[in-house]
Amino acid sequence: MVSATVDTFVERMTNNRCGVHGPFARDEAASAAVALAVRHPGGEIALPVGDPLVDALGISALLVDAKATVLRSDDPTWNERLPNAGVGITGSVVAVAERGTIALSSGAGTPRATSLLPPVHLCLVRVDAIVDTFAEAITRLAAGALPSALIWVGGPSRTGDLEMKTTFGVHGPKTVEIVLVGD
Amino acid sequence: MTHRVVLPGSTMAERSAASIADPEMQRALRNLDQRLHTARAVGEHHADWKDRVAAIRRETLADLDGWLERLQQKLESLGVTVHRAATPADARAVVLEIAQREGVRSVVKSKSMATEEIDLGDALTAAGITVVETDLGEYIVQIADERPSHMITPAIHKTLEQITEVLSREAGEHLPVEREALAAWARDHLRRCFLEADMGVTGANFVAADTGTIVVVTNEGNGRFCTSLPRIQVTVMPVEKVIPRFDDLGVLLPVLTMSATGQAMSNYLSMVTGPRREGEQDGPEQLHVIFLDHNRTALLGTPYEEMLACIRCGACLNVCPVYRRVGGHAYDAVYSGPMGKILTPLLSAGEEGTDLPYASSLCGACTEACPVEIPLADLLVRLRSDLRTPGSPATATAPDRTSATTRAPTHTRLPGEGFAWPEANAPLGARGAGKRTVRRTGFRTWGRVWASPTGYRASSGAGRLLARVLGRNGWAKRVPGLGGWTTSRDLPLPAAKSFRARWAERDAKESGW
Numbered sequence: 236m237v238s239a240t241v242d243t244f245v246e247r248m249t250n251n252r253c254g255v256h257g258p259f260a261r262d263e264a265a266s267a268a269v270a271l272a273v274r275h276p277g278g279e280i281a282l283p284v285g286d287p288l289v290d291a292l293g294i295s296a297l298l299v300d301a302k303a304t305v306l307r308s309d310d311p312t313w314n315e316r317l318p319n320a321g322v323g324i325t326g327s328v329v330a331v332a333e334r335g336t337i338a339l340s341s342g343a344g345t346p347r348a349t350s351l352l353p354p355v356h357l358c359l360v361r362v363d364a365i366v367d368t369f370a371e372a373i374t375r376l377a378a379g380a381l382p383s384a385l386i387w388v389g390g391p392s393r394t395g396d397l398e399m400k401t402t403f404g405v406h407g408p409k410t411v412e413i414v415l416v417g418d
Numbered sequence: 419m420t421h422r423v424v425l426p427g428s429t430m431a432e433r434s435a436a437s438i439a440d441p442e443m444q445r446a447l448r449n450l451d452q453r454l455h456t457a458r459a460v461g462e463h464h465a466d467w468k469d470r471v472a473a474i475r476r477e478t479l480a481d482l483d484g485w486l487e488r489l490q491q492k493l494e495s496l497g498v499t500v501h502r503a504a505t506p507a508d509a510r511a512v513v514l515e516i517a518q519r520e521g522v523r524s525v526v527k528s529k530s531m532a533t534e535e536i537d538l539g540d541a542l543t544a545a546g547i548t549v550v551e552t553d554l555g556e557y558i559v560q561i562a563d564e565r566p567s568h569m570i571t572p573a574i575h576k577t578l579e580q581i582t583e584v585l586s587r588e589a590g591e592h593l594p595v596e597r598e599a600l601a602a603w604a605r606d607h608l609r610r611c612f613l614e615a616d617m618g619v620t621g622a623n624f625v626a627a628d629t630g631t632i633v634v635v636t637n638e639g640n641g642r643f644c645t646s647l648p649r650i651q652v653t654v655m656p657v658e659k660v661i662p663r664f665d666d667l668g669v670l671l672p673v674l675t676m677s678a679t680g681q682a683m684s685n686y687l688s689m690v691t692g693p694r695r696e697g698e699q700d701g702p703e704q705l706h707v708i709f710l711d712h713n714r715t716a717l718l719g720t721p722y723e724e725m726l727a728c729i730r731c732g733a734c735l736n737v738c739p740v741y742r743r744v745g746g747h748a749y750d751a752v753y754s755g756p757m758g759k760i761l762t763p764l765l766s767a768g769e770e771g772t773d774l775p776y777a778s779s780l781c782g783a784c785t786e787a788c789p790v791e792i793p794l795a796d797l798l799v800r801l802r803s804d805l806r807t808p809g810s811p812a813t814a815t816a817p818d819r820t821s822a823t824t825r826a827p828t829h830t831r832l833p834g835e836g837f838a839w840p841e842a843n844a845p846l847g848a849r850g851a852g853k854r855t856v857r858r859t860g861f862r863t864w865g866r867v868w869a870s871p872t873g874y875r876a877s878s879g880a881g882r883l884l885a886r887v888l889g890r891n892g893w894a895k896r897v898p899g900l901g902g903w904t905t906s907r908d909l910p911l912p913a914a915k916s917f918r919a920r921w922a923e924r925d926a927k928e929s930g931w
Contacts, residue, residue, distance in 0.1 A: 251685075309755060318609075336687070341698070347645075348700050369672050370669060371668075373667050374668060383693070383701055389684075392639045393637050393638065395571060398578050404598075406639035
């Protein structure tokens with residue numbers, strides 16, 4: 236059963252022009268994520284090696300099975316190759332239903348540019364990490380140690396600078412795919 | 419300081435006239451209509467939030483020095499270098515020094531009013547460093563050699579056709595007049611700048627004292643680039659941007675973004691806590707934070723301290739009948755609109771923009787829109803008076819905080835100096851002390867006459883008589899003795915019969931029944 240919180244989150248993110256998929260059970264979530272990643276052509280699939288959710292779902296092995304070209308974040312040429320990657324996959328630490336935004340934590344093994352440089356950002360969100368309000372999310376984050384960069388993403392890059400009409404894809408990803416991971 | 423004048427005229431009145439006469443400008447400004455009601459959303463959906471946010475801002479200002487001290491300690495413990503800059507010149511010198519020491523050749527900037535305030539772009543360019551504004555609107559303004567006309571939407575004064583022209587010139591090819599195509603060209607072009615840059619310069623929307631977290635809000639992602647790719651990050655932070663606790667962001671950020679653009683949340687928030695850490699593949703190796711004072715702490719303890727609560731959402735611009743008509747360039751200042759009319763003279767200790775506080779009908783729309791409850795209209799009235807008063811809080815600098823090399827000793831303005839609304843439209847005595855005395859005596863006499871019923875009756879009778887001579891269809895175009903007040907407005911004339919007369923007639927009629 237999907238809670239009202241998750242429903243609101245899906246609605247908000249869809250309005251923000253994200254593709255929202257799931258919620259899936261763990262196994263299905265992993266294969267859905269990989270299927271989505273390989274569907275977007277053009278460039279390597281950038282994969283952080285230090286993300287607990289990406290790790291737990293076994294995304295790395297599934298990508299190899301799918302014969303995808305993968306750029307791992309522990310590769311010494313990561314920084315040189317990331318600008319030409321086609322998809323960046325990340326996990327997330329908390330998401331807010333009411334405001335339609337997802338927090339990503341950066342650190343060793345989870346570079347902050349993974350969700351920035353590739354034209355497609357594929358984001359894994361645990362259903363139990365979705366809270367109702369932004370204040371709840373902030374309080375939850377404040378309770379732990381803050382990473383060097385906490386990035387909040389609402390959807391594809393957008394601007395209002397051209398006659399105040401929303402135009403997508405100025406700097407960051409043009410496409411954001413969200414895969415909801417259930418229990 | 420470079421002074422880019424994009425509208426002709428030495429006074430706001432002249433520049434406003436030029437703006438109103440420019441059909442393209444007027445067409446572009448109509449896009450502001452979409453933001454007319456955004457500021458109301460906070461009050462409508464979250465009635466108590468304005469009070470909470472206002473309280474957090476006042477709590478900060480009540481002990482600004484203390485919070486800054488705590489912030490500095492926290493930042494330093496994270497490995498951040500903190501610099502304190504009393505003046506814009508000091509802040510520029512700090513950035514230049516870092517850039518030169520580190521061999522920086524190219525700088526990318528995310529949108530920031532603070533760096534506009536210190537005119538950083540020109541200073542770096544003069545030192546031979548390439549500077550690229552990366553917010554699309556700010557980039558358009560930069561290559562057009564203009565200045566932002568709105569703090570959230572810097573190129574609001576330009577139509578799509580004009581933007582296409584500016585970007586085409588830079589591209590060296592004819593770009594189509596299509597938003598998606600223009601955005602795509604800018605994306606490719608600016609992406610190369612991001613990848614090459616040695617230094618990223620940002621402002622800050624908030625900086626939390628307890629965690630040392632710098633918050634940068636954008637929709638495009640340019641703030642993310644500036645804090646992710648370059649090896650050096652410099653954040654210019656006006657002192658009032660400090661907030662006590664990271665936890666305060668839970669209410670501050672929703673209120674900021676709802677008031678600014680009406681979005682439930684801006685598309686990207688970057689919360690940066692210290693430089694790159696051990697084992698990380700990206701993020702700045704060096705992080706510098708500059709606390710910019712620029713006459714702000716001199717306002718503490720004065721009625722103008724309120725202005726330091728401002729969170730730069732732009733809501734007061736969007737609702738202001740003056741701003742909506744003339745646009746930001748008419749102000750010829752970094753900050754425009756209602757908050758700019760107040761802040762510009764204050765930051766310059768009464769040196770700049772002294773005619774701006776008069777460009778207001780005092781309708782109070784700004785006060786109502788302000789999410790942090792700054793009494794903008796009241797401050798405008800007070801400022802009009804204080805700017806003419808030597809030694810008032812509006813004209814005083816804090817000498818101990820001010821670098822002697824960059825700021826001349828406090829110059830006390832003569833009453834009315836610098837005020838140049840056209841003709842004799844100078845109700846507060848712009849034409850010297852003699853005229854002011856006459857006016858003062860006039861008001862005093864008026865007061866005395868209207869204090870007595872006989873005097874009131876006699877004067878209103880005289881007014882009606884005069885109206886018959888001067889007016890037509892209920893309006894007088896020009897009334898001698900009222901100075902400039904009727905040069906741009908018509909005066910409504912008194913009704914043919916006074917209320918008292920009609921009341922007396924009605925009484926007479928009713929008693930006849």
